[in-house]
Amino acid sequence: MANIPSAFRTPENRLRCNGADAIVRILDREEIRVLPLSPSTAVDEVDRVLRQLREYDAAANERAGRTAEPSDSAHKHAGEAHSIVNALRTVARGGTTLLLSNDGGAMKVAELNGIPYKHVGNLIAELACVDPAPTAEELLQHFNDVTAHFATVPQRSRPTGTDFFSCHMTDGVCGSCDRM
Incomplete structure (x- = not known):
């Protein structure tokens, strides 16, 4: 919802979007350091985590008697997967990290991989x-x-x-x- 003009937002979403807009401005000014994953070293890690996230989705859909959503695509869970892989790499380098997510699959996969999380x-x-x-x-x-x-x-x-x-x-x- 970030970058959607305020005039097109519902009153309920207007306040919620202010925070997202602030984050986008900070990212655009490059005030937050984003460490991109090296494609050559991270592909296998990202693929493994994406598989775990998709398996979690498939199991949840099966339990609920649903079929896959039409929005399922190659890009679904890409953000969660990259966040989890970055967390894994931080831990592997001796650092500490914490995943912030409200996504049930991301929380479960983070837990499976030993990454602490909060919602x-x-x-x-x-x-x-x-x-x-x-x-x-x-x-x-x-x-x-x-x-x-x-x-x-x-x-x-x-x-x-x-x-x-x-x-x-x-x-x-x-x-x-x-x-x-």
Whole structure:
């Protein structure tokens, strides 16, 4: 939805798109360093991760009694695959990384490959540890508002109550916020 003129956006999507527009401007100004994958060394890795993502989709479709969506194409999951491969390469070089995704397949494939991940609910929940002002009920409501039509999180990963949005810090460590 980024780069869609504001006049063509619904009021509901206008605020959501402001963030995407800001990211596009930052990327266009090259303020975020993007490390491209070397085609010669990454093709096998990307293919393997793409296969895992497509297998996850196929299994989910089978469980739901659906056939493949018409939007299935060679490019489907390319962004997720490249993100996961970059994370794998970062770990292989001794670095740390965290995949941010609301995509159920990407989260599962990241997990299968030993890559930690968080979704938008995890990020909202971290607000409880840094700012006592919003209540757990308010944070849950914000999560539900954000994921009602945009940034959906798979049912298996969705918070089931306000406890998810409560700070669980003990001795300066929060198991939710500090998980990586």
